[in-house]
Amino acid sequence: MNAETLDLMLRTELPAARRGNREAFGRIVSACQNTVTAIALAITRDVQASEDIAQEAFLSAWQRLDRLRNSASFLPWLRQITRNLARDWLRAQAQRPLSGEAAEIAIGMAADPSPEPSDRLLRGEAEAAAEDIISALPEDSREVLLLFYREGQRSRQVAALLGLSDEVVRKRLSRARTSVREELVQRFGEFARSTAPSAAFGLALAGALATAVPATATAAVVGSGVLGTGAGKLGMGGLATGGAAGGVAGGSLGLIVQTLTQQPGLLPGIVVGTIAGALVSALTWWYLARFCQTPREAGQIRRFMRLSAVTGALLLLCLMLAVVFGNAWVAVTVAVVGLAVANYQHLVVLRRIMEPILAHPANASRRGEYGYVMGAKSAWLGTAIALAAIVFALYRQGRF
Structure with missing residues (x-):
């Protein structure tokens, strides 16, 4: 040769x-x-x-x-x-x-x-x-x-x-x-x-x-990193970064940690991503529950979060398959489509549920706060952070 x-x-x-x-x-x-x-x-x-x-x-x-x-x-x-x-x-x-x-x-x-x-x-x-x-x-x-x-x-x-x-x-x-x-x-x-x-x-x-466990092969760590999607996004994301995209950003934190520390295998991304996602999910549920005035409203929020869980699990699965069997551009495309669906749920579906809840006099003083924390600007900021994290990690792994 x-x-x-x-x-x-x-x-x-x-x-x-x-x-x-x-x-x-x-x-x-x-x-x-x-x-x-x-x-x-x-x-x-x-x-x-x-x-x-x-x-x-x-x-x-x-x-x-x-x-x-x-x-x-x-x-x-x-x-x-x-x-x-x-x-x-x-x-x-x-x-x-x-x-x-x-x-x-x-x-x-x-x-x-x-x-x-x-x-x-x-x-x-x-x-x-x-x-x-x-x-x-x-x-x-x-x-x-x-x-x-x-x-x-x-x-x-x-x-x-x-x-x-x-x-x-x-x-x-x-x-x-x-x-x-x-x-x-x-x-x-x-x-x-x-x-x-x-x-x-x-x-x-x-x-x-x-x-032996290959580190990058399992560059499905990209998928495992967004186990924050499978946990955090399930609850529609992080308060600071907004909605569903915040969950992906939380999961992507695990991916960044795994990439920067250059630890082999899936475990670092899975552990950090899952912990971050679970914390984000708990915070989101806690935040939305504060606005509910009746058991019926609380039930609507629970059903919505179950829908978010299904969406997050599907996005996680598709993203992992894209990384393992596709290339970097396929993974990014799947992430973009998945985040678009998640943001639709957050900005359209959740908004319809929350409008009558926010109309309660008891929530009058917190309406502005809700718009700032869970509004469109916050959601798109979270989307940008999540995509940047995924692209950064793929680049560091030599996938581009």
């Missing part, structure tokens, strides 16, 4: 991966697994550790795709995740005391710095080859040479995967060849090819992905 094909693949597959498509992310893994394991192996010089680190790096990327602004940033970001994990592994190994067989081997090697082949077999052929062959190479050439042999000895492909120029790759390859014996370079080539991740690596990672 050349650089142009790789770039096209990432631009095609990443949007689907953000929406939770594991097959799309699996194709990205297949294209990048040699790179990630080579980086990890160059740092750790341990074959098994390099594959464990690579799997952890891919899982971390899957769960934090919402931090990615564009496809061109994916490979540099993934390489940095891998290097950080590999260095953490090295630090952990340095602080871990040796025990058992590992301690005996270390003591024996300290006593005899040139162990016999039989002693080396105790450490395992692959482990010894990794440590000895990689250590013999210049540090800045290890990733390049590993990937060069794993990618069919194509320097341009190595350059694209590591974010280097072809000239730099060729220089590092040349430096590695001149710094060690030809025999060692040949051994290294065989070692690099033999330790490349197999089909088992992909299968193991696929199993791990099946139980």
Whole structure:
């Protein structure tokens, strides 16, 4: 896969991966697994550790795709995740005391710095080859040479995967060849090819992905964020922002919190959105109930709020489906249509119910207050806030 094909693949597959498509992310893994394991192996010089680190790096990327602004940033970001994990592994190994067989081997090697082949077999052929062959190479050439042999000895492909120029790759390859014996370079080539991740690596990672929660895929967090719609808008919204739109604004607060804090998964948006929506719903009900003078009027308000609940639940469902199966513009369109329906209920249906209630002499002093809190200006302000919150979060998640 050349650089142009790789770039096209990432631009095609990443949007689907953000929406939770594991097959799309699996194709990205297949294209990048040699790179990630080579980086990890160059740092750790341990074959098994390099594959464990690579799997952890891919899982971390899957769960934090919402931090990615564009496809061109994916490979540099993934390489940095891998290097950080590999260095953490090295630090952990340095602080871990040796025990058992590992301690005996270390003591024996300290006593005899040139162990016999039989002693080396105790450490395992692959482990010894990794440590000895990689250590013999210049540090800045290890990733390049590993990937060069794993990618069919194509320097341009190595350059694209590591974010280097072809000239730099060729220089590092040349430096590695001149710094060690030809025999060692040949051994290294065989070692690099033999330790490349197999089909088992992909299968193991696929199993791990099946139980991992993708952050952006579940960019249905947009839908969950507006669980304020499913709770707050149900009560026709926030007092300060007006009507039904206020409920969506309350739910969108959860979405903004999830986006700004870059917390993976649906939970932050759901929790914050639901709490905000429930508070908004309670406040709205409390506010409208203060105007009711008879049980009949209170019953009308309750029926209206049930209607609002159905509208809010439908909007929530449609918005979540739009985010998961559509694109950003579909989600925005659904939000606009849903808010228009909700505002019609607020500005037309609720107004008809409230007019005779507000006509009571007991409510004379509060009519102006009601118009300010629940009037058209307040409702449209809430609509603007809700839409701005949704567009902002979609933009931060790279959906536009």
